[in-house]
Amino acid sequence: MRVSLVSMPWQALHWPSLALSVLDTVLTDLGCEVTQIYGNLQFAEYLAGNHQTGGELSPDDYHIVCDTGFAYGVGEWVFSSALYEPGWRLTRFREHLEHKGYAHADAAERMHRLAPRFVELTADRVLATRPDLVGISSAFEQNVPSLALAAALKRRRPDLPIVMGGANCDGPMGAALHRNFPQLDYVVRGEGERPVRELLEAFAGQRAMADVTGLCWRDADGRAHENPYVARPTPGHLLPVAKVDPFFEAVHASPARPWINGLALRLETSRGCWWGEKRQCTFCGLNGGGIGFRSKPAKRAFDEISSAVAKFGVLDVMLSDNILDPSYFDTLLPWLAALDWDLNIFYEVKSNLKPEQMASLAAAGVTTVQPGIESLSSRVLALMNKGATGAAQVRALRLFREHGIHPMWNYLYGFPGERWLTDYAHVAEQIPALVHLPPPNGITRVTLDRFSPLFDDPTLGVDEPLLPAAWYPLVYDLDGEELLELAYTFEYPPKGIDDNDAAKLAIVVEQWRERSARSSMTCRAVDDVVVIEDRRIGWPARDHVLRGARASAYLALARHLTMPGLLAVLGDQPDLREWLGEWKADGLVYEDAGTWVALAVPGVRDAAA
Amino acid sequence: MPQRRLQALRAPFTESSAVRAVARTFGKFVAGPRMHELTVQCDVSVVGELAWLLRDTGVAGLRVVVRTNGSVPVRAVRDLALAGVARLQIDGHRELAEAELPEWFEMSKATVAFGLPLRWNGTMPPPARPHARHLPPPGNDEMWCRDWKFGMLGWRRGPGFVEVLDCRDGLQQLTIVSDTLTPLFGRELNRPSGLEGADAALREAGLVAVFAGRAVWLPYRLRAWPVNPL
Known part of the structure; x- marks a missing residue:
């Protein structure tokens, strides 16, 4: 069977589609002849062709x-011109x-005009x-481009079976798309490895369509059926090797x-x-x-990364994992470090890493992480169930700076139950003391996404009727009920701090x-002295010298400690509260919820040098 | 006070007296001017040994500045950086002659690669200047100082290849099979070669320059991220 796998805009242009790469391996193993088609690249x-013929668009507009x-x-919306x-709905969308x-509306409208012809070419x-199968x-944002392509294919070859899958098809969204x-x-819902295999078996008459895991399908009369949605995640040791050759070619x-x-x-x-x-x-x-969390055996993960780097001559590695497997600190990461290659790896991690784990990441070439910092207030972090304190x-953040790792993060706000005075005012007041640490990309009101506890559980504070995000009805010609089933992101009355307070944080x-x-x-600690060299913008350039017990107390605060915790380390120290007050006034420490x-980063060189 | 726990907090730090003893052995030893700063002034001929010992002792929290009078060998630069030395300073106003440029370039590349700040004053022969603008600038050259950014021209090691990121005039990314480079410039691409290293294409691309009959691989190894010099 010849299978063409397609990734439409707006998949990023810099790296392969993991979905196509993985399914190629699965289908090839099942005996299919697979072609990967990068519609996004096309x-x-x-757009490059438009640029070269004097048009106003270029691939830069794609990146935007x-x-x-x-x-x-x-x-x-750009591809709604091809689907509809x-x-x-131009005026309303503008x-x-x-x-x-949004600053790039004109370019979006120009692309909207080009999209129908492009879909036909694709x-x-x-x-x-x-x-034999697409x-x-x-x-x-791949739904509408994909639907437009599917429609164009059906117009040409009504008998050609078309399957859609991916994150946009998970759960009720997939059923709504199919309906x-x-x-x-x-429509395949959930991870694809198992249903794709079962679907091929059904094509071969070895299984009923009704027995394909999570599949949405039509019978001979055209009636839509929706098999029970059962999450059957692929075990870690069976996660396929990504076949990325077609992308690089x-x-x-x-x-x-x-x-x-x-x-x-x-x-x-x-x-997971x-x-x-x-x-x-x-x-x-x-x-x-x-x-459910599943990871590849470390040796396999190492072999896949190292062989792909060698084969394609690419040192930048974006790992799609939602969270790093902690066992890799003893296996994969030291093995990568031993290669002495100058890798530039991105991983999502949990923020509560120990210093030696930070060092292990840095040595392996993990230069950029998404650590889920989210907030610097313990109460807000508790509201979001983050399992961390401010x-x-x-x-x-201090450890990331010390180890030369760049953390990507946004300051999230808008959680039900949060208040400016208790949860933000003290953070905003102390942020000027943090300017030597990695800043957030910006502040973002939390979005309400399907599958999140905020979406699923009204007792968490979003208990009003839900509405799909404002753009859904401008893009899809569907009624409200169907949009509710199809949407991933939802609107809700703003919770937590209001926009005026958010502006203060911004x-x-x-x-x-x-x-x-x-x-x-x-x-730096020299014998019984700690010298803190403060060269932060907004603070007087000065050196703080802490001696004896004060030096010990500051060193102890390399870990985050409560007053009882600090006293347990230092013993009875009657002046401790006074010292902490002085240090907070000088921006040398951060305090949240006791x-x-x-805040000072261990080191002898100026980080900003 | 529970001394054992406090000692554990200080475990990474050696006693500063050990560092002072090492400094005293090798040259003029000046305390300050900053708090717990130590400046060691020594002849370039002994910097390698000083660096080797400092790497063993660490800097014990002292801000150690090493001042010397010539091009420091790459291995010593690495040891000074790993020891935690705060800065390498080349004394005087250096009128660099063409013959000393290969070693100067290698020292400069190593300081960037290992993150050791290099301070110097002086001038470079005009034909060499275009090849050096990615290297640490002399403090007396305002324009060079203003334009310099980390990551303007670097290389990264991959399996069997070298990736060059050249941001001197817009971003260019090149991949070069390392088999063609390592026999000439060594595994770390930090050893000047004879004229056989002066491959015309590499010279054309501004990746190799020839000084006094010796070829130098110009990019330094990129060991720190993110690199965003544009």
Whole structure:
């Protein structure tokens, strides 16, 4: 059987689609002849062609939609011209973008005009591979482009079976897509390895369609059926090796290549979230029905990463894992470090790492992490079930700075039950003391996503009737009930702090971002003295010298400690409270919910030098 | 006070007297001017030994500045950096002659690669200047200081290849089979070669320069991220 796997815009251009890479391996093992088609790359090429013929678009506009469009549905709307008709709800969508302050609406409209022709060309390319089956992967903003392609394929070859899967098809979303878009013969919900195998068995008459795990399908009369949705996650040792060759062949030959800097490998070493299994963060819906944590055996993970780096000559590795397997600190990471390659690895991690684990990450080439800092207030972190305190998150930022690891994070706000005075005022007041530590990218009101506890459990504080995010009705020609089933992101009356308070937080965070590159505060222990060299922007340049018991107390605060914890380390110390007050006034420590942590970064060189 | 727990907190730190003793052995030893700062002034001929001993003792929390009078060998730069030395300083106003450029370039590359700040004043022969703008600038050259950023021209090691990131004039990313480079410049690409290393294509790409009949691989090894010099 010839199978064509397609990834439409707006999959990133810098790395392979993990979905296509993994399913290629599964299908090839089942005896299929597989072709991967990077429709996203082809759209960038289409824009490059527009650029070369004097048009106003280029692949840079593709990157802009990828980077900034998701929250506003821009990528989806661009292809609504191909799914429905050019100019689809144009005025209302432009008003929506204007209301949101989106700066690239003109480019989006130009791309909207080009999309129908592009979809037709892509359908030609897919059919040129003479497929017996087409599989389309959809995540984030890939729904409408994928639906438009499926419709174009059906217009040409009504008998061609089309399957869609991916994160956008998980749970009720997949059933809604299947119900409302007859161009989709099958929709696979949940992880694809098992249902794809079962679907091929059904094609071969070895199994009934009704027995394919989680499948949505149609019978001979065209009636839609929805098999029971049962999450059957693929075990870690059976996670397939990603076949990424077709992407690199395509991108190296692509006319859009000059617009694509820094190619990266996109691989996975695990799925699910071991933290979420215990206590899921209330805002997180990323794992859908597959939150159970499973990782590849370390030797396999090592072999896959190292052989892919060697084969494709790419040192940047984006790992899709939702959280790093802690066992890798003793296996995968030291093995990667021993290679002495200058890797640049991205991993999502839990923030409560020990210093030696930070060192292990750095040595292995893990240069960028997403540690889930989210907030610096213990109470808000408790509201989101993060399992961390504000002081612990600040300690993590300090350790990341010390070990040269870049943490990507956003300051999240808007949790039901939070208040400015108890949860933000003291953080905002202390942020000027943090300017030498890695700042957040910005502040973000928490979104309400399907599969998250905030979505599923009204007792957590979002108990009003839900509405799909504002862009869904502007993009889809569906009624409200169906949109509720299809949507991933939802609107709800703002919770927690109001926009005025959020603006106050935004100001100090922006100041943090402006000052961080030129700020440093280092400390060094010399015999019984601690010297803190403060060169933070906004603070007088000065050296603080702490001696004797004061030096010991400051060193003890390398860990985040409560007053009783600190006294347990230091013994009876009557002046301790006074010292902490002085240090807080000088911005040498951070305090939240009665827990203290030192802010100076150990080292003898200026971090900002 | 539970002394054992406090000692555990201090475990990474050696006694500063050991560092002072090492400094005293090798040259003029000046305390300050900053708090718990130690400046060791020594002849370049003994910097290697000083660095080796400091790597053993660490700096015990002292801010140690090493001042010397010539190009420091790459191995010594590495040892000083690993010891935790705060800065390497080359004394005087250096009018660099072409013959000493290969060693100067290698020292400069090593200081960036290992994150050891290098302070110096002086000038470079005009033909060499275009090849050096990614290296630590002399303090007296305002324009060079203003334009310098970490990561302007670096290389990364991969299995059987070297990746060059050249941001001197927009981003260029090149992959070069390392078999063609390591026989000439050594595994760390930090050893000047003879003229056989002066491959025309590499010179054309601004990755190799020739000084006094010796070829130098210009990029330094990138060991720190993120790199965003544009």
